[in-house]
Amino acid sequence: MVQPDWVRVDPEQSLFVALLPGGHRDRLPEPEPSAAERLAGALACRRLSGPVLLEGDPGYDESRRVWNALVDHRPAAVVLCETEADVVAAVAAGREAGVDVGVRCGGHSIVGHSVPDGGLMVDLRRLSRVEVDPEARTATVQGGALLGALDRATEPYGLATTTGNVSHTGIGGLALGGGMGWLARQHGLTCDNLLGCRVVTADGRVVTASAKENPDLFWALRGGGGNFGVVTELTLRLHPVPQRVLSIEVEFPAEQAHGALARWRDLSRSAPREATFLLDVFGGVALLGVVWIGDLASGRAYAEEFLRFEGEPSEQVVEELTYLELQVREDTPQGSDARRYWKAFYLDDLPDDAVAALLGQDPGFAGSIVCHGGAIEDVPADATAFSHRSAAFEYVGAVRWEDPAEDVERVRWGRRQATGLAAHASGTYVNTVGGTGSHPVRSSYSGTTLERLRRVKRDWDPENLFHLNHNIEPA
Structure with missing residues (x-):
């Protein structure tokens, strides 16, 4: 290509052009879109029930405010998910745009993992339904529910399960990491009372993880944190508790x-x-x-x-x-x-x-x-x-x-x-x-447990899309 004598902006076409010897024009390559622009484009191509918040929008600052005020990150976009399909679409947009993806529920991560600076926050807080089956002694809980919502829903039946000691903590994050609480010495950790999950995976599938379905993933979710997907629903075992x-x-x-x-x-x-x-x-x-x-x-x-x-x-x-x-x-x-x-x-x-x-x-x-x-x-x-x-x-x-x-x-x-x-x-x-x-x-893990977790990570998130956590790298 002949080198241009000079470069100016064409006001009619709003793009860079080069005036070449002999009066010919040749377009210079357009600048690469930024991460925020790629993300905006990826989100615009998808149908979302919930709103998308950008910096300056009403509610944006509230959405990025978490339990530790030391965390002052600014996501490029926040998707307020109202359905599981919203979660699937948001994860796909983040993967397509190549940006960091964080998942927010209670926002209690001390280092602020749920708030990706310049990335995409998948906000689950509108997915907060809790359903109790007192006969089966189980609770089905959406991934954005808080501990207090579960306790209030199970209390009329004289039932509960192990949760933490601060009611505005998210159930999902607590359970995936373990889950210590006042009932643990009697009934085990929160993860020990987890019977099954619905999970949005890095490649956009929705799968069930339980003792019978995808047992390797189910094993990893009980203690391995948010490394393996976005948990949109949890089923938990309940126990009788005194009033x-x-x-x-x-x-x-x-x-x-x-x-x-x-x-x-x-x-x-x-x-x-x-x-x-x-x-x-x-x-x-x-x-x-x-x-x-x-x-x-x-x-x-x-x-x-x-x-x-x-x-x-x-x-x-x-x-x-x-x-x-x-x-x-x-x-x-x-x-x-x-x-x-x-x-x-x-x-x-x-x-x-x-x-x-x-x-x-x-x-x-x-x-x-x-x-x-x-x-x-x-x-x-x-x-x-x-x-x-x-x-x-x-x-x-x-x-x-x-x-x-x-x-x-x-x-x-x-x-x-x-x-x-x-x-x-x-x-x-x-x-x-x-x-x-x-x-x-x-x-946090024994050597054999960590190696097994790395193999599960390789199988379910080989590109490490879900790395805003205490990250387990794929084997």
Whole structure:
């Protein structure tokens, strides 16, 4: 091609042209469309029941606002899915445009995986229906439903299943990563109560995953997170629960709590399955507690034994709650206006030096522990993708702040605070990982489980379309 003498814009055709020697014209290649333009074109070619939000549209900023205010990502487009067909169309558009695809429900990922910067957010929150079959003791839940919706739907029948402790968490994300809650020591994790799923795959199919259909995918979905597709529906096993439960709490000044915390640890090792031990250290105090879900008379007898601590506590409280009250009591402190950093991991034991490290954390840093065991450990290690079934304790250390100017220093400070206890870590829980990269994935799964997950990923998402998660790369 003859090189042009000069280039100008043709105002009539609005494209670049070159004036060549001899008066000939030749068009230069048009510039490649941006990712946002490719995505807009891909979405425009598809019928969607729900609206598509672009930056500047009403509702756009609300849609990208998630639980951790530290996350300030701006998707190129947000599809508010109203049907499963919308999910299929959105996934196809994201794949065609070659952009990052994030899937939003409760938005509780600490690192903001559901909000793809410059990519496509598939927002499931309008898919929130919950249907209960009290005879079969099952609940069928759409992928955008929150924990509170499930609890409210099952409560009239005296039924429930293991869910988390903050009611505005999404059921889908919780179940796919594992799902710890007050019923876990009696009935297993959320993923252990998962009977089947409907899944939109990377190539646009809608498949069922259960023990009988696509069992390899079903195995991976129970602990492997959102790596394998978009779950649009879950069927969960339900269990009878009492209408009233018992909460037992005793508070000590942190500097005087070494003996009390050691006793709390020792009691937890032989606790009945109705009892879930919990611990919070913050603001210079240690709050040692038990949640009892079972016969109330037995619970009150256990409370008398539990409360026999040496020394004088600052406060102790034994109170009855409804199960629904228990499920929402942590909602306010877990609101979505704060900036957050977490450091979380499992512990196989809590030796005395770990107790000292926990109590020695800065009063502005909140350290929490909940005890595992019971039915969680009953499930064979290879039955699901969830690893660390033998872990005794789950630890989360957290720092919260509001000023964006403090971001870097607060995160550094939070990492330092958890260092002493991290020396005793035995692995991580994929739903509470506060960082990115390959290390959290390796520490969340055993070697054999991770290799099997990589093979399932290869079979169901070989191009790694669903990589905005704690990513398992295809084998």
